[in-house]
Amino acid sequence: MSKIEDFLTTAQEQDIIKAIEVAENNTSGEIRVHIENKTDLPPKERALEVFHLLEMEKTELRNGVLFYVAVESKKFAILGDEGIHAKVTENFWDAEKELMLSYFKKEEFALGLVLAITEVGNKLKEFFPYHSNDSDELSNEISKG
Template sequence: MTHKNSMIKRLLQNLIASVLDLLRIGDGPLSGFTLLRKYFSTKDLKEITSAVGSSEKSHRGEIKVSIETKIPLFQLINGKTASSRALEMFSFLKVWNTEEKTGILIYLLLSEKKIVTLADKGIYKRIGQEKLNSISEIIGEGFRSGKPKEAILTGIKELTEELTKHFPAKRKNPNEISNEPYIG
């Protein structure tokens, strides 16, 4: 696919997501996020929150899940990609701001079905980007098989194994970042 065709495809995906967001159906926390509701129920999001909380009891890492339905169109036109948006969200959500530099972001861009996993420098000293990319791929496979919640839970489980091995919990183990997924 050429760069021009790729850009047109991305614009259409994000434009469709923008239109879906305008079709606010129903009440409640997910009413304005119809693309989000296609993949996750309120119960699913609570299970993800619980899985992050349970995971963090066994290690000193901080896991943050960020789910966005789309990249804002003006940013997309200016060349924003899922990877650059994930880096932006890493900063915005202050995943970098943990005492031991052990924050990890699992970023999902639903309109483009992209998953990016990023970590702070404390993580990179022991767990490389290659491992994080493999976790992103595992999550992506789950999405492609129609099981997005299970995919994220599997990704969290994989991260838990790595973090427990390299950063086991100590007596002092504060929760430095909210366990709830960021929805945007």
């Protein structure tokens, strides 16, 4: 059994998907989670590769956010598209990274992701509010590699 399969239960995956759905009900931003076993790259660099593999740069407002986790490597990153970074500071995701790290250290991975996704949704709401004509541009399912 791979580390990915041990990382989250099916119920925990559903909790994360629900958190994405709730967050996206408040913002036009799009949130994805990608989990893989390991990476030899720095996590932000690998997250950028995955971001493009998932075609997250194709959102209309370029406001996608990727939560990337390499389970075996014990690395993670939060990466936002250029539409977000045109409006925010360099350290915009620091609080969410610290929040995730505090829960990951306690091996409460799902809770760390759910809480960070909720916070990201709240932050995105300020810059990318939800509009009635918004469509869900990216899948809310957790991708695995």
